[in-house]
Amino acid sequence: MEPVYVQLEKYKRGLITRREYFKRLAALGVATPAIMTWLETGGVSAAQETATIAPEFPPQDEIDSKPIVFRGWAYEPTVVEDNVRIFEEQFTENVDYQTVSGDYDLIIDTMQINNEPLDMFYGHEIGIGRYILQGQLLDYSSWWDFERATAEMLPAFTEAWTWRGDGKLYGLPYFSSVRGTIMVNTAYTEKAGLDTVQLTTWDDFYDLCRQMKADGVVEYPLLNHWFATPWATAWQFLWENHNRGIDLWDFEDAYKPLFGGDHESTKTLETWAGLFADGIHPESSFNMSEGGYVDGFATGDFMFSPQQTYDGKRLNDPAMSQIAGLVDFAAPPEGAPWGKIEQGGYLLPKRERTDQQLARVYRHNSFFGYRDINDELFVAKRWAIDHALNSSYSAILEDPDVLAAYAEWMPGGERQFNDMGQYFRQAVWNPFHQCPWFLEWQIPAKEELESAILGRKSPQDAMNDLASATNELWERYRDVILSNQG
Amino acid sequence: MAELSPASQDQSSRPRRFGLGMTDARFGLLLSLPVAAILILLNLYPFLYSFWLALRDIDLRFGIDEFTGLDNFRKTLESQDVRDAMWRTVKYSVQVTVYSTLLGLGMAILLNEKFHGRTLLTALILLPWAVSTYAAGIVWRFLLSTETGLFPAVLFRLGITDRPPNLMNIDTALTWIAIAHTWHIAPLGVFFMLATLQVIPQDLYRVGRIDKLNAIGRFRHVTLPYLKAPLLIVLILNTISAVNVFDLIYFTTAGGPGAATRVMTYEVYTTAFLNLRLGLGAAEAWLLLILVILVTLAYVRVLYRKEKKISTGEAAA
Numbered sequence: 001m002e003p004v005y006v007q008l009e010k011y012k013r014g015l016i017t018r019r020e021y022f023k024r025l026a027a028l029g030v031a032t033p034a035i036m037t038w039l040e041t042g043g044v045s046a047a048q049e050t051a052t053i054a055p056e057f058p059p060q061d062e063i064d065s066k067p068i069v070f071r072g073w074a075y076e077p078t079v080v081e082d083n084v085r086i087f088e089e090q091f092t093e094n095v096d097y098q099t100v101s102g103d104y105d106l107i108i109d110t111m112q113i114n115n116e117p118l119d120m121f122y123g124h125e126i127g128i129g130r131y132i133l134q135g136q137l138l139d140y141s142s143w144w145d146f147e148r149a150t151a152e153m154l155p156a157f158t159e160a161w162t163w164r165g166d167g168k169l170y171g172l173p174y175f176s177s178v179r180g181t182i183m184v185n186t187a188y189t190e191k192a193g194l195d196t197v198q199l200t201t202w203d204d205f206y207d208l209c210r211q212m213k214a215d216g217v218v219e220y221p222l223l224n225h226w227f228a229t230p231w232a233t234a235w236q237f238l239w240e241n242h243n244r245g246i247d248l249w250d251f252e253d254a255y256k257p258l259f260g261g262d263h264e265s266t267k268t269l270e271t272w273a274g275l276f277a278d279g280i281h282p283e284s285s286f287n288m289s290e291g292g293y294v295d296g297f298a299t300g301d302f303m304f305s306p307q308q309t310y311d312g313k314r315l316n317d318p319a320m321s322q323i324a325g326l327v328d329f330a331a332p333p334e335g336a337p338w339g340k341i342e343q344g345g346y347l348l349p350k351r352e353r354t355d356q357q358l359a360r361v362y363r364h365n366s367f368f369g370y371r372d373i374n375d376e377l378f379v380a381k382r383w384a385i386d387h388a389l390n391s392s393y394s395a396i397l398e399d400p401d402v403l404a405a406y407a408e409w410m411p412g413g414e415r416q417f418n419d420m421g422q423y424f425r426q427a428v429w430n431p432f433h434q435c436p437w438f439l440e441w442q443i444p445a446k447e448e449l450e451s452a453i454l455g456r457k458s459p460q461d462a463m464n465d466l467a468s469a470t471n472e473l474w475e476r477y478r479d480v481i482l483s484n485q486g
Numbered sequence: 487m488a489e490l491s492p493a494s495q496d497q498s499s500r501p502r503r504f505g506l507g508m509t510d511a512r513f514g515l516l517l518s519l520p521v522a523a524i525l526i527l528l529n530l531y532p533f534l535y536s537f538w539l540a541l542r543d544i545d546l547r548f549g550i551d552e553f554t555g556l557d558n559f560r561k562t563l564e565s566q567d568v569r570d571a572m573w574r575t576v577k578y579s580v581q582v583t584v585y586s587t588l589l590g591l592g593m594a595i596l597l598n599e600k601f602h603g604r605t606l607l608t609a610l611i612l613l614p615w616a617v618s619t620y621a622a623g624i625v626w627r628f629l630l631s632t633e634t635g636l637f638p639a640v641l642f643r644l645g646i647t648d649r650p651p652n653l654m655n656i657d658t659a660l661t662w663i664a665i666a667h668t669w670h671i672a673p674l675g676v677f678f679m680l681a682t683l684q685v686i687p688q689d690l691y692r693v694g695r696i697d698k699l700n701a702i703g704r705f706r707h708v709t710l711p712y713l714k715a716p717l718l719i720v721l722i723l724n725t726i727s728a729v730n731v732f733d734l735i736y737f738t739t740a741g742g743p744g745a746a747t748r749v750m751t752y753e754v755y756t757t758a759f760l761n762l763r764l765g766l767g768a769a770e771a772w773l774l775l776i777l778v779i780l781v782t783l784a785y786v787r788v789l790y791r792k793e794k795k796i797s798t799g800e801a802a803a
Contacts, residue, residue, distance in 0.1 A: 106759060113546050130547050219649070228740040230760075284632030284652040286743035287659070292631065299633045436548070440761045450744040454656050480548055 053142050055363065058356045060092065067096035068364045071108070072122040074099040076387065083368065083379055090373040091363060105439070112136040112349060119361045120368070123347040125160040128170045129434040131347070132163050133484055138350040139168035143362045149370045157392030160341050160429040164251070165484055171345030172369025173380065175389035178423040180225070180239050180306040180339020182330035183315060185323050186411065188303040192217045197304075197330035199338060202240055205304075205330075206271060209280050212303055220282045222275065223297050223305040226453065227288040233453070234445035236306065239340035241265045242430050254481040255435045257470040261460035269452050269459035276453050286450060298322055304330070306339060309420055313388035316409040328412045329419045337428040343392065345369070390424065397421050436481060437473045444469035539768035546762040558769035568770060570745065571753040574660060575729060575777070578749055581664035582671075582728035587721055589668060590675025591713075595705075597676065598683040615673035623737025626666040630654050630738075656743045663747055667734055671727050675720035682716045683709065718789045725781050729774070750774045 057063070072080060077099050084097045100107050108121055112131060123131070131137040140146055150158050150169060154176075161171035182205070184197050192212060199205055209221040225236035241248055246264045250256040259265045275281045288296050294314060297305040298321035307315070309329075318324040332338045346369040348361060372378040377396060383389035384396050385405040396402055403417055410416040432438065444466055452462035508516070543554045562568050597608055614622070629636050630653045638650035654662055686709065694704040732751040735741060741748040741756075748756075754774060758767020 103759075109547065109762065133548065228742050230740060282632065282652065283655050283743070286656075287627070287631070287652075287654040287739055289627070289740075292627075296633045301633060443756055443760070446742065447745040447748070450742060454744060456656065456744060477548060480550075 051142050052144055052146070053355045053359055053362075055144050055359050056356055057360045057363065058354075063092070063094050063360070067094040068119045068361060069117050070095055070097045070120045070364070071100050071111070071118060072097070073104045074101055079382070079386070083382070086372070086378075087364065087367045090367070093360075093364065095364065115351070118349040118351070120346050120348060120365050122174060122344055123171065125171060125341075125343050125345060125429075126433040126438050128161070128163060128347070129436040129438065131349075132165065132170065133436045133480065136350050137170050138348045138358075139163070139166070139170050140172065140348065140362070140365075141168050142358070143366065145366055145370060149366070152395060153392045154394055154424060154427075156427055156429050157341055157343060160343060160433065161345060164431060164434055171343070171347050172365055173392045174344040174346055174369065175310070175383060176392040176424070177309045177342045177390055178339045178427045179235065179308050179342040180243075181309045181312070181332075181420070181423050182338075183297060183305045183307045183312065184328045184330050185297075185300060185303050186326045186328050187300065187323065188212065188218050188221075189328075197328075199330050199333045201333070202244060202268075203271070206275060206280070209275070209304060210278065213278070213280055218301075218303045220280065220301060221303040222281045223285055223293070223302040224272070224275070224281055225293075225306050226272075226281070226285050226450070227290065227293040228286060229290050230446050231442045232290070232293070232446070233449045234442045235340065237265075237268065237445065237449055238430055238432060241268055242340070242428065243337055244268065249432050249435075251431050254474065254478040255432060255437075256474050256478075257467055259463055259470075260467040261464040263463060263467075266459050266463045269449065269463060272449075272453050273455060273459055277455060283454065286454075295320075297327075300326075308342065309390055309423060310388045312416075312420075313406075313409050316411065325411055328410075329416055329423070331419050332423045332426060335426065337426050338423060339427065341427045341429045390420070392424075397424060437477050440473055441470060536768045536771060539764050540772055542765045544764040546764065554765070558766050559772070561766060562769045562773055567745075567748075568750075568753060568773070571748055571750045572773070572777070574746075574748065575750040575774075578660055578664055578731065579725055579728035579781075581661060582667045582731075583721060583724045585664060585668040586672040586724045587675060587717070589672040590720060590724075591679060591717070593672065593676045594679035594683055595709075597680050611676055612673050614669050615671065617670065619670065619733040620737055622666060622670045623734050626662075626669075626734075627738045630662055654739065654743075656746045659739050659743060659746045663731075663734055663738055664728075666738065667728065667731060670734070671724060675724065678716045678720050679713055682712050686712050715789070718785055722782055722785045725785070726778060729778050729781065750777070 070084070080099075081097060084095045087093055088095055104122075105127065108123070109130075111118055111121075112134060113136070115136075128137060143149075146169065149172070153173065157173065157176055158169065161169050161173075163170055182197070182199060189195075189197060192215060197208070206222075212218055212221040226233045238248070246268070248257065248259050248263075248265055250258055276283070282301075285293065285296065294307060294311050296302070297307065298315055300323040312327060312329065315321045315327040316324050321327070346365045348365055353361065367373075368379050370377070377391070377393055380391040380393055380396050381399060381402065384391055384399070384402045388406065388409070390397065398421075403414065406417050406420075407413050412419070435441070448457070448462040448466040448469070451457040452459045457465070540558050541553060541555060543550055543552045543558070545551075593611055597604060597611070617625075628634060630638070632638050632650050632652045635650070635653075637653060638647075641647045642650040690708045691704055694708050699707060730751060731749060732755060735747050735749065735752055736755075739747045741752050750770070751774065754767050754770045757763050757770055761767075
C-alpha cells in the first residue's frame with residue numbers, strides 16, 4: 001500500500017473520504033485505537049479527545065512563511081543541511097536549521113527556559129528529566145507513527161527515552177551507542193598470544209590488564225574512561241557499578257543516594273585506585289578532552305579502552321589513528337550488560353501549537369528520527385553507513401548495506417559486527433540518567449572519584465564526601481521531583 | 487645619588503590654565519566625564535543586579551526563586567569547595583603575577599638594547615599576546631600532552647625521563663597553566679615598560695657611569711624610578727588577569743585533575759552557569775570581586791605612597 005503521505009494527498013484532493021483515509025492508515029498500522037474509536041463513533045468530535053493527532057498539516061502559505069526551527073550541536077552540519085534539504089524537497093517544507101556553538105546544553109537550557117521558538121533540538125537521554133521538570137518538553141505519544149516506531153526500537157533504548165514519571169516517549173533516536181565498548185589494540189593481543197578477548201566481569205577484565213602488565217606486553221594496558229570532561233569519570237562509575245549489579249540509588253525516593261564509605265561501590269573505587277597505583281593506568285588521561293581520549297588510544301600506547309561504539313571507525317581510520325586496522329572489540333559477556341546506553345535524540349520542545357502545526361513538527365522530527373516519505377530509515381541509515389553512528393532501530397543493526405559499510409573498517413569483520421550487535425542487545429539503561437540533578441552531581445563526583453584514584457583521599461573518605469554532597473542535592477530537590485513523578 | 491624620576495624633570499609646579507579659566511585638572515575631569523558616565527551605566531546596573539541576585543535563591547533549572555537574605559553569602563563562606571578554590575586562586579595569581587612581571591621586565595630591558603634583529607624579536611614577543619585565549623589553551627594542551635605533546639617528547643628524547651612524563655599532574659597542573667598564562671600576557675607588560683624605558687634620557691646613564699655605578703646600580707637608581715608607575719600598572723593588570731582566569735583552564739584541564747585547577751572563577755561558572763543557581767553563583771562572584779578590589783587597593787596604596795614620598799622629597803628639596 002502507498003505510504004501515509006500519499007494517502008493524505010489523496011484525502012486532501014477528495015479522492016478518498018475521511019473515513020477511508022483513516023481506514024487506510026489503520027491498514028498501514030498507523031492509526032491507533034483512538035482513531036479506530038473515532039471511526040466507530042462516526043467521527044463526531046471524538047478526534048479531539050484522542051491521544052493521536054491526524055497527519056494534517058497547515059496550508060502551504062503558512063509553511064512557507066513560518067519555518068520549523070531546528071537546532072543541533074555542530075556534528076557534520078553539512079550532512080544535516082543536506083538531510084534538511086531532502087526533507088524540504090520531499091514535503092515542500094521550510095526549515096530553519098542552525099548549529100549551536102559553545103556550551104551546547106547550557107545554551108539549549110537557556111532557550112528552553114526563555115521559551116524561544118524551537119521545534120526540534122538534539123539532546124541526550126540524560127537531559128530529559130530536567131526539561132520535563134521545567135515543563136518544556138513534549139512527548140511523542142500523539143504522533144501517528146508512535147506505536148509502529150517504538151515496536152522497531154530495541155526496548156532498553158526506548159525505555160531510556162521514556163520518562164519514568166508518565167511512561168511517555170520524549171525522544172526519537174538520532175544516534176545510539178554503547179559507551180564502554182571495550183576497544184582492543186590487536187597489536188598487543190597478538191604479542192600476548194591472545195586470539196580473542198572474551199569479557200566476563202569487570203574484575204576479570206582488570207585482572208587481564210594486570211596480567212598484561214606483569215607479562216611485559218605493554219606498559220599501560222588500560223586507558224579507562226577517566227578524562228578531563230566533568231562527566232567522564234562519573235559516568236564510568238555509574239555504568240560499572242550498574243554492570244556489577246550494585247545499586248547506588250533509591251529510585252522510589254527521588255534518587256536518594258544509597259552509597260557511602262562502607263557501601264559496596266567503594267570497592268569499585270578501591271579497584272580503580274589500585275589500577276592507578278600499580279601502574280596499570282596512566283595519570284595523563286585526566287587532562288585529555290573527550291576527543292583527546294579517543295586520540296590517546298589511537299596513539300597505540302594502550303591495549304584496552306572503554307570507548308563509544310562508533311569511535312571504532314575513527315580508531316581504524318589511517319588518517320586519524322596510528323593503530324588503524326588493528327582496533328577490534330572485546331566480545332561482550334554472554335547475557336550480561338556491559339557499559340551504558342548512550343543516545344542522542346530528536347527532542348520536541350513544548351510550545352503553543354495547533355494540531356496542524358504539531359503534525360508538521362512530528363512529520364519533520366520523524367523524518368530525522370524514523371522514516372522518510374518512502375518509508376525508509378533514511379537518516380539513521382545514512383549516519384550508520386557514512387559515520388558509523390549506530391541506531392536503536394534493530395533494522396539498521398541487521399541491514400546488509402550497513403554491515404558492508406562497517407566491514408570496510410572493522411578488522412574483525414562480521415564477527416566484530418555481531419559483537420557490536422550483542423553489546424547493543426544486552427545494553428541496559430540506568431534510571432539515574434533521568435535524575436534532574438544529574439548534571440549537578442557530576443561535578444562533586446569528578447572531584448571525589450579522581451581524588452581517590454590519584455591517591456589524594458582514601459576511597460572511603462571520597463565516597464563519604466561524595467555521599468554528603470549528593471545528599472545535599474537530594475534534599476534540595478526531593479520534593480520537586482516527587483511532585484513531578486507522582 | 488638621588489633618584490632621578492620623571493617628576494623631578496618637571497620644571498613647573500604651577501597649575502596650567504586652559505580656555506574658560508579651567509585648571510588642567512578640571513579640564514582632565516571634563517574630558518573623562520563621558521567615559522565615566524558610560525562605565526557607570528555599563529557597570530552599575532550589573533553590579534547592583536548581581537547583589538540582588540545574591541540575596542535570592544534562584545535556581546533556573548528547577549524554577550526556584552525565593553528571597554533568602556544573606557544566606558547565599560553564609561553558604562559561600564562556609565563552603566569548603568569555595569575556600570579551596572579561593573586558595574588555589576591566590577596561589578595561581580601569585581605565580582602568574584611574579585612570572586609575567588619578571589619576564590615582561592626582562593624582555594623589555596632586552597628590547598631596549600640595540601642589536602640586529604631587534605625589530606623581528608619585538609614582533610615575535612608580541613605574538614603570544616595577539617593569540618586568542620582559546621588558541622593559547624589548545625596549543626598548550628597539545629604542548630603538554632603526555633601522548634602527543636612536544637615538551638614530554640623532548641624530555642623523553644633527551645633521555646631526561648625514561649618515558650614521556652605527565653607534566654600536568656595533580657601537583658603541577660596549576661603551575662603549568664600559570665606558565666601558559668604568563669606566556670600569553672607577558673608581552674603586554676613588555677610594551678608598557680619598553681615605552682617608558684625608551685624615554686629615559688641617556689644623559690642620566692652617563693651621569694651614572696661618571697658616578698661609577700655598575701649595571702645593577704644604574705638599573706636601581708636610573709631605570710627603576712622611571713619604571714615604578716608602569717610596573718605597578720602591569721602588576722595590577724597581571725594580577726587581575728590571573729584572578730579572573732577562566733578560559734585558559736576551561737580549555738586545558740577543565741578544572742582537573744580532581745579539583746587541582748578549579749579556581750574561583752571556575753567555581754562561579756559551575757554554580758551559576760552549569761548548575762544555573764544564579765543566586766549562589768552571584769554570592770561567590772561577590773567574594774571574588776572583593777578579592778580583586780582588595781588586591782587592587784593594595785597596589786594603588788603602594789603606588790600612592792610612592793608618589794607621595796616622591797612629591798614630599800621634592801618639596802623638601
